[in-house]
Amino acid sequence: MATSVTLPTFHTKTGSLVALSNNNRTAQRNHPTQEFNNGVVLSAEPLRDNQLFEVKIDKKVNSWSGSIEIGVTVCDPGSLNFPFSATGFRDGTWVMSGMSILCDGHSMIEDYGCDLDQLSEGDKVGVMRTSDAVLHFYVNGIDQGPAATGIPSSVYAVIDLYGKCAQVTISEPSSLPARENSVMNSKLTNEIAHEFLREISNQVAHTLAAEQETSCSDDEAQSRDGLRFHERCGNLVKLSNNRRTAERRRPLDEFNNGVVMTNRPIKDNEVFEIRLDRLVDKWSGSIEVGITTHNPNTLEFPATMTNMRNASSSRTIMMSGCGILTNGKGTRREYGQFNLDELSEGDHIGLVRKPGGHLHYFINGMDQGMASANAPSPVWGVVDLYGMAVKVTIVDHSPVESEAVAASMVPLQPVERSLVNTLRQFLDSCEGSERAESRAVTETEEIEKLLFSPVCGVHAAVINGNRTAHRPNAADDFNNGVILTNRPLRPNEVFEVRLDKLVDKWAGSIEIGLTTHQPTDLDFPSTMTNIRSGTWMMTGNGVMHNGCTIIEDYGHNLDRLKVGDRVGVVRKADGTVHFFVNGIDQGACATSVPPNIFGVIDLYGMAAQATIVDSSDALTSPDTDSSVFSDPDQLKFHHFHGRNATVLHNGLTAARPNATGEFNDAIVMSNRPLRDGELFEVVIEKMVDRWSGSLEAGVTLVKPEEIDFPNTMTDIEHDTWMLSGSAIMQDGATIRNGYPLDLDSLIIGSRVGMMRCSDGTLHYYLDGVDQGVASTDIAAGVYAVIDLYGQCAQVSMSNGTVVLPPASVLQQQASLQTEQISTPSVANTDITHRLSKCCGKNITLRNNCWGASRTQGFNHGIVFSSEPLKYDEIFEMEVSEVSDQWSGSLKIGLTTMAISDSSSSISIPSTADEIVSRVTWIVSGSEVKKSGVVIKDNYSPSLQRLQVGDRIGVCRYSDGTMHVLLNGDDLGEAASGIPKNVFAVIDLYGAVEGIVVTSSPSIEMSSIVLSPAYEVEPATQDRDQDSDTSAHLSTCFHSNHGKNILLRDGGQQAERLASYNQGLVVGNKPLKRRKLFQVRLGRLNPRWSSSLMIGVIGFPVDKYTFPVSAMAIKKACI
Structure with a gap:
């Protein structure tokens, strides 16, 4: 006879903003759009063993970051003083927050289960303490695995209606017979395993304690530890990664209270270095780093470390921006070559206190010189996660990484080895042959390198030690280019290739995937999509299984890849398949894929050559220009340069970091001599208004290795020709005035180039236009020279670097290109831009995503471009529907949100003004807004006057500015500092109810212009x-x-x-x-x-x- 189960309830004592209803089974946070915390609620009774306490998310708001938090606590709600959030509990509390497990507010597991911050309305989340005292969390009924052990028998469930989560309701209790049976069946197994582990733990701990007593004191042992952050820190800081990573919570809501210090004083000559992991583009100011004599055990942490002004008893030295502060007061205004406020994610900041008391800072390994001559001792390292700086990680220079590593360095005694071996055998017998086989691979076998199999398609060949595959006659044939890997892929092993060569004669391009067929047994087809069994392929932007399309619009279109782009595939341990383009996961596309599966590529159509990307290779980012790979002899800046210059981005950018403090000593040169007819061109990216004069450019016969770089290049008195202002100078003397190009009049975005022609003349170019002969009788073998002088602070290599062929070849090229263009082998399938399927809830997409209409209401009408805009690419649409029922009108701009057709539409707000999770620039009416804040008034005619037939567009120009176009007229610069990879965003708000896309994507050119x-x-x-x-x-x-x-x-x-x-x-x-x-x-x-x-x-x-x-x-x- 079935027994009725009483539905759990919430305790009547709650956080200050919680209201209970529905017989105390529903909890909601009052004023959810105005307050984000004080929403803690506990279960009315302690949890029973194996009882699942589960709640359903009823309501979410988009005003905040973070969401629901859940866990258990030993605290009795009847006598509890409720904290602001669940992570504020102490004395026996375990909480799941985001993807982390915290115990008493300290992170235990950084990457656990599903991300609670990504749950939507209607999703369920639960918690259970099993009879063996193990804590499990559940998301939508799925067990996320053990989160903690040793949980006390009497614990209450904790729910925190935090951030976006505004209301929850307790769900009906789920019966979990299978779970209970498995717990009972595995009880003996766990007891035996725990007995083994306990015995090993006791013996190792006993050995370590004895050695520590006899060899060193506690202080000495601590000094051997690698630096970590102290557990006491600012009240918004979350520590993880064994206290080597610090992160400021709620970075979009708070900009301070992010001070962290090292766990022990820094020794003399010890490097304290951190890596900047995450920045947000909302605040001014950024990370501050330094040292302090304050002891973190007794310090009352301030909102920001520059508030520490007690100079009588303690000292604090901080680097902030480009200056040095001592006890909050500036002692050096201009220090070093870098400004901490201008650093990017991935940059390193370090410091060293030398025995004499000299304090030095290091930025990306470069010594910035002495910051202080009398740094005190002892001192703790201190980091202030201020403003834009959100997350940092300590870069360990110590050979001892953690206690676990230190313990592993202690030789095991015979008894301990016996216990370990017995435990291994026991676990192998419990978990089957798969565990034993995987352990045997890792312990006894050197992993075989992933290469291409030499057995391949009839038009393909494998070269370069089986790492590279190509179609030798790619201009004559377009198929029969199938190549498989030499061995099956391991679970979670990424098979990734880099495109080395393309031909523009054919349509289609590389295809990649997985197959159960072995290369020695496969009858190689003309194309891999002809295989009808055991094969999963990504082709174009779709996915095919056994020759049949299973996903039509999956990810980035492989037919648009360029030389240097990367594409990969992985079969995860759970049998799901993911494809990657330039390292970006395109999402799961297939499930239940069997193991022992081979990687396969099809060098089809344009794809002529690809190389396997090994894990040890230096990979490029998706933003890296593909030309880096197309020419191994590419023109760059030489690594030898002037004292005040620095070369960045793999030799493609040259800068004068301290541009406001130094105006010369910043000469850079090309990495090799220029060929005849080769244009060396740079684009000006940064200028300062402090100095007179600007960039100087020219050529020299002196090799970079042989130059003792002077203050300016015009000081060289032999074999050097320079343009300074509008004067041509040879060997330091002016030989001509009034040259048509005046370098002192250039602005940001100007392109300047120089070329030695085959007749020995030197020509300069401005924005691609020849300015005429500057000098004659220039010897061959000259190096290009750029002097970042005066106002010019940074330049980068332009994509316009070309080599002009001899005139005799032009006619042959003309006839060849005529033949290629007359051959209709490449179909232009992208007639217009397309809208993303990720859109507002009131939007209906039409005509293959070329049009959009708002079907109801006046808001929830946001649409995005399906692809990020390229430089100078205009995304334009025509107004097709207008309703006089509403006021207000269309809004248009750019956003840094990562948009794809598979992106969830739940997080899209009702209007574009409310997109604040990522930086967004919007033109609304006649105003320009950045993340909802007005940055420019009266920018344009009001967009509220748009009528049917009007055309409106947006463009991100190569100088980083956003422009809006109305009926083809450029309305001017709306915003600046726009990063790469931004999507167009259009809000069909108010009167405008429908649009049709009218613009076309930019055509990628592969030939030299x-x-x-x-x-x-x-x-x-x-x-x-x-x-x-x-x-x-x-x-x-x-x-x-x-x-x-x-x-x-x-x-x-x-x-x-x-x-x-x-x-x-x-x-x-x-x-x-x-x-x-x-x-x-x-x-x-x-x-x-x-x-x-x-x-x-x-x-x-x-x-x-x-x-x-x-x-x-x-x-x-x-």
């Missing part, structure tokens, strides 16, 4: 002519024209449809004497440099095959 031209739309001729020339009005463009030209309006308009060349058009009649032939420019494309060319030709064009550009016409032409 020799002389690209702006896209133009020549229009009708001037009709203001007299009657005797009326016959001339019929003049139009000839029907024979360049391959990329489309004629309109009876031949009186011409438009270039694609690329940057093949745009030649000619009049249909010979020009009459003294008659004007003119065109009007209809449209420009800012993607390209150079512009329109116009002239005359002296031969009929009826049967003429036009070359790629007018410069390649070899007949009579001016």
Whole structure:
């Protein structure tokens, strides 16, 4: 006979903001959009063994970070003084917060189970203490595994309605017979295993205690420990990773109370170094690092360490920004070459106190010099997670990493080894042969390196020690390029390849996946998607299983990958398959995939060569420019440079870090001599207003290894040619004034280049335009020179670096490109941009995500671009529906949110103004807002006046600025400092209810641009002519024209449809004497440099095959 189970209830004593209802089974936090804590509630009775206490999330708000927290405590709610949050409990409390398990407020497990912060309304979360005193957490009924052991028998459930979580209700108790049976069946196993572990623990502890007593004191033992953070810290700090990582909670709500100190004093010459793990772009100011004589055991931690001003008894020395503060007062205004407020994630900050009391700071390993000459002793290291700085980790320079490592260095006694071996055998017998086999692999076998199998498709070959696969005749064939790995992949082992070579003749590109077929047994097909068994492949942006599509729109389109991009696949231990593009997980795409599975790539279409990325290889980030891999002899900056210069980003950027304190000694040079006709071009990225003069550029025959770098390059008195301002200087003496290019007038974003031509002349270029001959008789083998002088503080290599071929080759190139363009082998499938499927709840997407409508209400109408915008790429749409029912109107901008079609729509707020979880710039009405805060008024005509047919667009230019375009007119700079990889965001708010996307993605060019031209739309001729020339009005463009030209309006308009060349058009009649032939420019494309060319030709064009550009016409032409 079944017995009824009483539903648990909440205790009537709760946190100060909690209200109970539904017979004390529902708890809600009052004023959830105004308060984020004081929402703790406990169960009315202690939990029974194996009783699941589960709640359902009824309501969430988007105002805060963080969410529900759950756990157990020994504290009696009847006599409890409730803390602000569950993590504030002490004296026997275990809480799950996010993905962490905390005991009495200290982190025990950093990465456990599902992330509670990502749960949605309707999700359930529970907690259980088993009969063997083990704590388990459940998410939507799924056991997340053991979280803690040794839990007391009488514990109450704890629920914290924190942050986003505003209301919960206790769920019906679940029966868990299988769980109870497994607990009973495994009870004996656990007891025996615990007995073994207890015996080992006792013996090891006894040995260590004896050795410690006889060999050293407690202080000496502590000094051998690697540096960690002290457990006492600022009240918003969370410690993890064995107290080597510190993180400030609620970084978007609070900017201080993040002070942490080392667990012991720093020894002389001991390096205390931290890595900056996370920053937020909300506050001003950032990390501060230093030393203090305050003892963390007795210190009352301040809101910020610069508040420590008691100079009589203690001293605190901090580096803040680019200055040094002692007891909160500035002692050095300009220190070192770096500003801590400008550091990025991944940068390292270190300090050393030397025996003489000298304090030195190190930034990314570079000594910044002496910061203080009389640092006290003893001192503790101190870090202030202030402002933008959220998370840091100690970089350990000690050979002893932790107590566990120290213990492992103590040799085991024979009895202990016997216990360990017996325990291993016991666990192997309990857990089966899989554990024993995996242990045998790791202990007795050197893991076989993952390579390509030499047995492959008929058009493929494996080279480079079986690490690289290629199609030798990629220009002649496009398939039969299947290659498998030499062995099956291990669980969780990533098989990743880097694209080394592409050909632009074919459509399609690399495909990657997994197969159960062995390379020695497979009858290699022409393409891997023809295999009908045991195969999972990612092709394009879809996933296929056994030749059938299972996901049509999965992730990044592999057909758009460039040279240097990476693509990978992994089968996880649970049988799920994930694909990766440039290290970014595209998500799970298949489940229940069997083990013993081989990696496979198909070098199809454009993909001609790929190399396996080994875990030991230096991997590039997704943001790394693909040209880094396309040419091993790429032009960069040399690692030898002036005293005040530094070279960054793998030699592609040169900077003068202390630009406001130093104006010279910042010469940088190319890493190799320039070839004839090779353009060395840089773009100015940073300038300061403090100095006169600016960048100087030129060439020299002196090798970087042989130069004793002077203050400025114009001090070199031999074999050097420089442009300084508008003066040409040779060997330090002016040989010409008034050169057309004045370097002192350049601004941020200007591109400056220099080239030694084959005739020995030196030319300078501004934004791709030749400024003419600067000097003659320049010897071959010169190095490019850039002097970051005066106002110019930073430059980077431009993508415009090219080598011009000899004139004799132009005609051959013209005919070759004509043939390639005339071959319709690559289909342009991306006609317009597309909207992401992740959108507001009132949005309906139409026409394959090319249009969107708001179906109800006036808000919840946010849509995003499906891909991040490239530099200078315009995302434009046309208003298709307007309703007079509502006020307000469309909002448009850019966001740093990571958007994909699989992203959850639950976290999308009702309006774009409320997107504050990631930095977002929005134009609303006539205002510009950053994360909801107005940063510019009266920017543009009010967007509330938009009507059907109006076009509105947004663009992120290469100089990092956001511009909005209205009906094709650029409204100017709306915001600056826009990072890479931003998505367009549009809010169909108020009156505007529907849009249609009208813009097209930027076309990726793989060939070298020799002389690209702006896209133009020549229009009708001037009709203001007299009657005797009326016959001339019929003049139009000839029907024979360049391959990329489309004629309109009876031949009186011409438009270039694609690329940057093949745009030649000619009049249909010979020009009459003294008659004007003119065109009007209809449209420009800012993607390209150079512009329109116009002239005359002296031969009929009826049967003429036009070359790629007018410069390649070899007949009579001016």
